[in-house]
Amino acid sequence: MSRVTQDHLSVNGTKFTIDDSWLGESLLYTLRERLGLYGSKNACEQGECGSCSIMLDETLVCACLVLTGSAIGRDIKTIESLAPEGSLSVIQQAFVDAGAIQCGFCTPGLLVTIEDFLDDNAEPTELEIREAISGNLCRCTGYGRIVEAVRIASKASTDTEGTADDGN
Amino acid sequence: MEVLIASSAEEICELLGQDNSRQLLAGGTDFMVEVNYRHRSPSSVIAIDRVPELRNWHHDGDSVVIGACVTYREIERGPLATLVPALAQAARTVGSPQIRNAGTIGGNIGTASPAGDMIPVLSALGAEVSLRSSEGKRAISLDDLIVGVKQTSLVQGEFIESVRVPVLESPQEFLKVGSRSAMVISVTSLALITYPKTQSVGIGLGAVNPRPTRAWQAEEFIKGFLNWESMQVDPSGLDRFKELVSEASRPIDDHRSIAAYRRHSIGVLAQRALTRIFSERSPSV
Numbered sequence: 001m002s003r004v005t006q007d008h009l010s011v012n013g014t015k016f017t018i019d020d021s022w023l024g025e026s027l028l029y030t031l032r033e034r035l036g037l038y039g040s041k042n043a044c045e046q047g048e049c050g051s052c053s054i055m056l057d058e059t060l061v062c063a064c065l066v067l068t069g070s071a072i073g074r075d076i077k078t079i080e081s082l083a084p085e086g087s088l089s090v091i092q093q094a095f096v097d098a099g100a101i102q103c104g105f106c107t108p109g110l111l112v113t114i115e116d117f118l119d120d121n122a123e124p125t126e127l128e129i130r131e132a133i134s135g136n137l138c139r140c141t142g143y144g145r146i147v148e149a150v151r152i153a154s155k156a157s158t159d160t161e162g163t164a165d166d167g168n
Numbered sequence: 169m170e171v172l173i174a175s176s177a178e179e180i181c182e183l184l185g186q187d188n189s190r191q192l193l194a195g196g197t198d199f200m201v202e203v204n205y206r207h208r209s210p211s212s213v214i215a216i217d218r219v220p221e222l223r224n225w226h227h228d229g230d231s232v233v234i235g236a237c238v239t240y241r242e243i244e245r246g247p248l249a250t251l252v253p254a255l256a257q258a259a260r261t262v263g264s265p266q267i268r269n270a271g272t273i274g275g276n277i278g279t280a281s282p283a284g285d286m287i288p289v290l291s292a293l294g295a296e297v298s299l300r301s302s303e304g305k306r307a308i309s310l311d312d313l314i315v316g317v318k319q320t321s322l323v324q325g326e327f328i329e330s331v332r333v334p335v336l337e338s339p340q341e342f343l344k345v346g347s348r349s350a351m352v353i354s355v356t357s358l359a360l361i362t363y364p365k366t367q368s369v370g371i372g373l374g375a376v377n378p379r380p381t382r383a384w385q386a387e388e389f390i391k392g393f394l395n396w397e398s399m400q401v402d403p404s405g406l407d408r409f410k411e412l413v414s415e416a417s418r419p420i421d422d423h424r425s426i427a428a429y430r431r432h433s434i435g436v437l438a439q440r441a442l443t444r445i446f447s448e449r450s451p452s453v
Contacts, residue, residue, distance in 0.1 A: 023169050023170070023171045024169025024171070024203070024209065024213075026200060026203065026204055045201070045204035045205065046201040046204065046205075047197055047200075047201065047263065047264075047266065047267055048351060050264060050266055053266055059269045059270075060265055060266055060269055061266050061269050061270045062266045062267070062270070064200065064204060065195075065196045065197050065200040065201070065266075065267075065270060066196060066200070066270075067171065067193060067196055067199075067200060067203070067213065067215070068171075069169065069171025069173075069213065069215070070171060070173065070193060070196070070213075070215035070217070072171075072173070073173070113265070113266070117265075131265075131350065132265060134264050134265070134349075134350030134351055135263065135264020135265055135266045135267065135350070135351055136264075
């Protein structure tokens with residue numbers, strides 16, 4: 001049994017000392033308002049919109065539905081860890097290429113979700129893509145270009161793998 | 169807020185034994201909404217989602233025992249989906265991938281919402297819930313555990329450890345009505361389980377009653393119209409069957425739907441589920 005007192009959160013490989021008074025907050029609040037990680041967006045605070053999607057111990061969840069105190073000792077990865085500063089990941093580049101962005105508010109959550117999804121399913125069908133992003137609301141695009149971006153990213157990743165195999 | 173991270177079921181008993189007002193936290197998908205909206209701010213929380221006994225499931229002879237902290241995601245695919253297909257179908261309709269990765273079967277039972285998607289399936293399967301406290305363990309049927317809207321017969325200091333359901337290896341269906349295919353709370357839902365040994369069906373109704381509800385009269389009525397060899401149903405029984413299912417419901421008007429639509433749609437779901445399993449043909453030959 002571990003009584004949580006002064007402790008740490010592990011976010012994107014960095015340990016942050018946290019205050020006792022943060023334990024009863026949502027992890028989303030702690031990430032944004034305490035640690036200054038504004039990439040995860042705050043909208044519905046009830047797990048409906050997916051704007052705050054993060055990876056918790058390699059599992060995709062909504063940060064607004066995680067109690068900060070219960071995230072201690074876990075591996076937290078946010079949108080900020082998707083690509084090194086100044087560069088874009090494959091899926092980020094695909095969003096740019098497909099024009100899958102309008103206001104951009106839903107984009108970080110979608111990117112984290114799609115990154116996780118393509119890890120499991122490298123060549124998804126359209127139906128699988130739509131099911132995978134069903135927990136991420138976008139009120140601008142109508143999803144067409146987002147689905148297109150997932151296809152581009154999926155193709156880019158499998159092409160790269162193909163090239164690597166050919167080289168062997 | 170004090171947050172205690174339990175590492176075994178025994179520890180949960182101890183922590184609740186010290187102070188039975190402590191709030192249990194599993195997947196957080198219901199609890200955190202209340203925290204975020206300032207509807208609840210307990211002084212002490214026990215996070216139970218790392219307890220190995222609660223996170224596991226095992227196949228035990230004719231049944232499967234599912235730990236309270238097994239997630240919808242784990243139920244919707246893999247071996248559990250083969251063992252209890254209707255539960256997997258129901259799990260897949262819950263929320264979004266994010267919600268299904270976090271939400272747990274024990275949380276769905278303990279929250280005891282009439283719209284909980286596990287509830288009609290567990291009811292139709294005759295599920296037995298295992299409860300534990302520092303006083304010991306007891307088993308109770310799901311139908312007796314949930315006593316009203318968001319009310320259970322859990323006593324102070326007691327928690328849900330696991331749920332046991334039969335492995336039937338026969339057709340089962342779960343159907344749900346909502347305004348979208350994803351990320352939606354049930355307007356109505358229904359589970360239909362076939363029991364070839366007794367040549368009967370079990371029908372659990374969702375979101376139309378304050379408590380878990382079986383459509384007992386409809387189950388009894390339709391027996392005479394089913395042919396278990398050819399897996400056919402005599403269509404002349406379907407209208408009355410539908411009516412009896414609707415009559416077993418006691419729905420309300422709320423922001424998600426109106427009672428009349430719920431009463432109608434629960435009957436439609438029952439017929440649809442039945443005819444997906446039993447093809448419509450006169451059993452004359």
